[in-house]
Amino acid sequence: MTVSDRPPTLADIARDAGVSVSTASRVLAGTGYASPAARGRVTAAADRLGYVPDVAARALARGSGVRLVVLAAGASAAVLDDPYVDRVVGAAARVCAPLGMGVALNWLPSRNPGDLRRLAADRGVGGVVLLNATARVLDAVPTALRGRVVSIGIGSPQVPSVDVDNAGGTEAVVGHLYATGRRRIAMVTGPHWMPCSGRSVTAYRRMMREAGLPARTVSGDFTARRGRVAAREVLTRWPDVDAVVGISDATALGVIDRLRGDGVQVPGDVAVTGFDDIPLAAMTTPALTTATHPVAEIATAAATAALAGGRVGPLTTFPSRLVRRVSA
Amino acid sequence: MTVSDRPPTLADIARDAGVSVSTASRVLAGTGYASPAARGRVTAAADRLGYVPDVAARALARGSGVRLVVLAAGASAAVLDDPYVDRVVGAAARVCAPLGMGVALNWLPSRNPGDLRRLAADRGVGGVVLLNATARVLDAVPTALRGRVVSIGIGSPQVPSVDVDNAGGTEAVVGHLYATGRRRIAMVTGPHWMPCSGRSVTAYRRMMREAGLPARTVSGDFTARRGRVAAREVLTRWPDVDAVVGISDATALGVIDRLRGDGVQVPGDVAVTGFDDIPLAAMTTPALTTATHPVAEIATAAATAALAGGRVGPLTTFPSRLVRRVSA
DNA sequence: TTGTATGCGTTATCAC
DNA sequence: GTGATAACGCATACAA
Numbered sequence: 001m002t003v004s005d006r007p008p009t010l011a012d013i014a015r016d017a018g019v020s021v022s023t024a025s026r027v028l029a030g031t032g033y034a035s036p037a038a039r040g041r042v043t044a045a046a047d048r049l050g051y052v053p054d055v056a057a058r059a060l061a062r063g064s065g066v067r068l069v070v071l072a073a074g075a076s077a078a079v080l081d082d083p084y085v086d087r088v089v090g091a092a093a094r095v096c097a098p099l100g101m102g103v104a105l106n107w108l109p110s111r112n113p114g115d116l117r118r119l120a121a122d123r124g125v126g127g128v129v130l131l132n133a134t135a136r137v138l139d140a141v142p143t144a145l146r147g148r149v150v151s152i153g154i155g156s157p158q159v160p161s162v163d164v165d166n167a168g169g170t171e172a173v174v175g176h177l178y179a180t181g182r183r184r185i186a187m188v189t190g191p192h193w194m195p196c197s198g199r200s201v202t203a204y205r206r207m208m209r210e211a212g213l214p215a216r217t218v219s220g221d222f223t224a225r226r227g228r229v230a231a232r233e234v235l236t237r238w239p240d241v242d243a244v245v246g247i248s249d250a251t252a253l254g255v256i257d258r259l260r261g262d263g264v265q266v267p268g269d270v271a272v273t274g275f276d277d278i279p280l281a282a283m284t285t286p287a288l289t290t291a292t293h294p295v296a297e298i299a300t301a302a303a304t305a306a307l308a309g310g311r312v313g314p315l316t317t318f319p320s321r322l323v324r325r326v327s328a
Numbered sequence: 329m330t331v332s333d334r335p336p337t338l339a340d341i342a343r344d345a346g347v348s349v350s351t352a353s354r355v356l357a358g359t360g361y362a363s364p365a366a367r368g369r370v371t372a373a374a375d376r377l378g379y380v381p382d383v384a385a386r387a388l389a390r391g392s393g394v395r396l397v398v399l400a401a402g403a404s405a406a407v408l409d410d411p412y413v414d415r416v417v418g419a420a421a422r423v424c425a426p427l428g429m430g431v432a433l434n435w436l437p438s439r440n441p442g443d444l445r446r447l448a449a450d451r452g453v454g455g456v457v458l459l460n461a462t463a464r465v466l467d468a469v470p471t472a473l474r475g476r477v478v479s480i481g482i483g484s485p486q487v488p489s490v491d492v493d494n495a496g497g498t499e500a501v502v503g504h505l506y507a508t509g510r511r512r513i514a515m516v517t518g519p520h521w522m523p524c525s526g527r528s529v530t531a532y533r534r535m536m537r538e539a540g541l542p543a544r545t546v547s548g549d550f551t552a553r554r555g556r557v558a559a560r561e562v563l564t565r566w567p568d569v570d571a572v573v574g575i576s577d578a579t580a581l582g583v584i585d586r587l588r589g590d591g592v593q594v595p596g597d598v599a600v601t602g603f604d605d606i607p608l609a610a611m612t613t614p615a616l617t618t619a620t621h622p623v624a625e626i627a628t629a630a631a632t633a634a635l636a637g638g639r640v641g642p643l644t645t646f647p648s649r650l651v652r653r654v655s656a
Numbered sequence: 657t658t659g660t661a662t663g664c665g666t667t668a669t670c671a672c
Numbered sequence: 673g674t675g676a677t678a679a680c681g682c683a684t685a686c687a688a
Contacts, residue, residue, distance in 0.1 A: 009681055022661095050446065056383075058682055061683040085418060089431075093398065105425055363673060382664085
């Protein structure tokens with residue numbers, strides 16, 4: 001076996017297999033006709049020589065892209081610092097690998113989604129995964145990008161979306177609280193303009209209404225810091241509270257920290273729940289009762305759909321299930 | 329301004345600017361001569377038409393790659409599930425974005441690093457960032473990849489590396505423990521075959537020796553679960569222990585959890601420290617005293633070096649500084 | 657079913 | 673300084 005210094009090309013394979021490049025191309029690309037005999041000789045030659053298709057050349061010829069762009073919308077580039085973004089990128093990078101593609105990460109200013117035009121003009125973009133999109137951002141998606149962009153979170157008629165079932169998860173959590181005897185249940189929400197937060201809040205309100213209980217919400221922002229402040233506010237406004245639903249695990253952790261600091265027993269006096277089931281939710285004291293958020297699965301689905309050309313339903317939802325631990 | 333349905337190519341720009349494609353290419357690629365006049369007309373035409381270079385075509389012509397591959401070595405593909413990997417990929421994706429490139433994530437079986445040959449034959453690979461590499465893996469790096477691969481962690485004569493200053497961080501932590509009066513200091517280590525763990529352990533042993541104190545180590549594996557077990561072991565073997573150094577924050581958190589469960593006050597009876605300064609280290613009770621681990625900076629440096637062609641010193645080290653909180 | 661020829665968008669070589 | 677022109681590696685009408 002001769003090891004050349006230069007990676008083998010399709011021409012090398014064709015020559016070695018005794019066929020034309022077009023035939024080799026057909027069998028290796030899995031498109032078009034080829035006799036079993038030819039097919040066999042080509043594949044044999046390919047893996048004997050260690051052939052790896054050149055993605056660049058292939059993309060150039062086919063007009064396809066070479067990378068998936070993860071676009072995190074937000075007020076500032078700081079949105080990229082959210083660990084959640086990294087998890088999405090990580091999952092996307094895994095679906096890209098076998099395709100010879102890669103993932104790029106960009107910030108998209110919510111106020112000025114004009115950068116989308118630039119993406120549309122970039123032939124290297126094989127797909128786009130939108131994060132934290134708003135209606136404004138969704139409307140700014142150029143026609144040229146249609147079918148190649150998928151949003152995680154809110155969607156639109158033009159942009160399919162995939163997300164966790166926030167409503168279902170919230171129902172599971174609130175239902176658990178109710179089932180365990182809690183009746184004065186407050187919620188620390190997320191920013192009102194975030195859809196994922198909105199769905200949870202709506203589900204909470206609906207359940208409370210159906211149970212004939214008053215809805216008590218305090219606005220937060222997904223952070224533990226804000227959770228602490230919110231806890232104090234809840235205690236002040238409703239001293240008789242016996243449960244707090246956090247919009248996220250971080251929020252819940254902040255709430256718990258403040259509550260205990262104020263001498264309130266958790267879950268003795270007040271039960272607290274989170275949402276996301278982050279790794280550390282299991283390690284805190286008390287361990288956090290929460291609902292799952294399969295970020296990797298969601299991101300994988302989004303990336304796959306974006307690269308597949310968007311032939312996907314308008315909304316794909318992943319279930320969230322209750323994780324019962326100690327805090328509630 | 330006419331908006332064509334097809335993204336503009338270099339030919340379009342050249343025509344619009346009244347020059348040849350060669351000239352347009354030179355000024356846009358920033359290589360070669362061009363008169364100020366021509367340069368001006370070309371750049372003007374380019375951003376008037378919203379020109380974006382086709383990375384695939386460029387890569388094909390230049391022979392450069394289209395993506396950066398993050399390769400996480402390990403016994404099983406489960407290594408990819410470590411949040412640390414996602415952080416590296418996220419940072420790498422950010423450095424790739426402005427270059428029109430992307431990041432792919434792959435698992436590299438430590439036992440069988442043969443997949444490296446395949447990467448070497450792949451023209452799409454512009455660079456490789458190695459994670460959790462071992463000497464065996466490093467030795468398997470093909471010559472063809474030299475200069476395009478950078479390792480985060482251990483390095484070799486052929487493969488430059490970049491990492492946090494484990495020794496320095498450990499010294500800072502142990503020094504703090506000593507300065508605050510602790511004398512019976514135990515350490516929960518990582519797997520002995522992991523270099524980053526080794527450097528911390530070595531630093532710990534050296535400091536203990538220099539202080540005339542006995543080194544007391546228990547092996548762990550970076551996880552909280554193992555930290556719990558290790559805490560029990562420490563307590564059993566050295567009932568008089570007054571401090572435990574965790575190899576990681578997760579480990580330390582596990583240690584603390586077990587200690588408190590056993591009625592040991594932290595930091596009253598036993599001080600506990602971690603390493604990494606993960607986001608939640610600040611939120612636990614008690615808040616964790618630890619040392620920083622600038623993963624994003626490290627990954628950014630590694631990705632940049634890998635894509636730049638590896639002209640970088642054999643070892644770049646990022647400082648780790650003490651973060652003093654409550655647990656020690 | 658197979659092969660020939662052409663195009664994909666850029667860069668680089670080399671005359672001018 | 674500038675402009676033709678030949679690669680770069682692959683896919684695909686189209687002809688055979």
